[in-house]
Amino acid sequence: MLKSPNFTTFQPAGSDIDGFPVVERRLSQLDKVFAEPDAFAKTLVAQENPRVYTVSSVAPAEGDGQLHYGLGKIMPGKVGQEYFMTRGHYHEWREAAEIYIGLSGTGYMLLETENSDDGQLIPLIPNSIVYVPGFTAHRTINTGHAPLTYLGIYPANAGHDYGSLAQSNFRHVVVEENGAPTLLRRTDYLAQLKAKNEVATP
Ligand SMILES: [Fe+2]
Numbered sequence: 001m002l003k004s005p006n007f008t009t010f011q012p013a014g015s016d017i018d019g020f021p022v023v024e025r026r027l028s029q030l031d032k033v034f035a036e037p038d039a040f041a042k043t044l045v046a047q048e049n050p051r052v053y054t055v056s057s058v059a060p061a062e063g064d065g066q067l068h069y070g071l072g073k074i075m076p077g078k079v080g081q082e083y084f085m086t087r088g089h090y091h092e093w094r095e096a097a098e099i100y101i102g103l104s105g106t107g108y109m110l111l112e113t114e115n116s117d118d119g120q121l122i123p124l125i126p127n128s129i130v131y132v133p134g135f136t137a138h139r140t141i142n143t144g145h146a147p148l149t150y151l152g153i154y155p156a157n158a159g160h161d162y163g164s165l166a167q168s169n170f171r172h173v174v175v176e177e178n179g180a181p182t183l184l185r186r187t188d189y190l191a192q193l194k195a196k197n198e199v200a201t202p
Contacts, residue, residue: 012103013073013147015071015073024054032166032169035080040080047077053073053075063157069152069154072086072140074140074149076142076145078176081176085141085142089137090161091155092161094135096134096158097155099152106143107141107143107148108122109124137170
């Protein structure tokens with residue numbers, strides 16, 4: 001079969017675009033991504049530094065007007081009340097939008113912009129398409145019990161800016177509350193945890 005960056009194949013529940021490298025993110029590489037340091041440390045030991053997600057990317061061409069794309073796969077799992085998720089990023093070229101196409105599993109995308117306090121939680125499921133506008137930080141979250149796989153298609157010049165979120169993180173968290181994924185402000189969630197810990201250790 002023809003193999004070139006202009007024609008690729010993949011399995012809907014697989015980890016790679018056939019013949020292209022897979023980048024793996026294990027939990028130890030996601031320090032400070034999750035809200036609860038204790039839960040992070042416990043999960044790291046109990047699950048022996050689990051694989052959280054993989055990305056297999058294809059760059060068929062470079063330059064203005066070209067596109068890159070990648071197959072993402074997030075494993076099912078949780079760190080405390082938070083679900084396994086990607087680190088998330090802005091695009092270096094802030095104007096750059098992106099299309100996500102859900103392939104398998106059940107999850108969400110968390111979207112935030114730099115100039116608003118809003119957080120949007122948008123389903124990412126098979127046969128769904130999420131449009132991530134420019135100027136928007138985006139993180140993908142697996143809230144199901146099977147791997148979540150999806151395709152992301154973005155301008156070749158978009159670039160990935162992880163640094164802007166490295167200190168402050170997203171302003172919202174997605175946590176399991178009463179068995180359902182729930183969007184909360186990070187500050188509210190951290191206050192809840194603090195109150196719980198104070199009750200537990202008077
Ligand atoms: Fe992106």
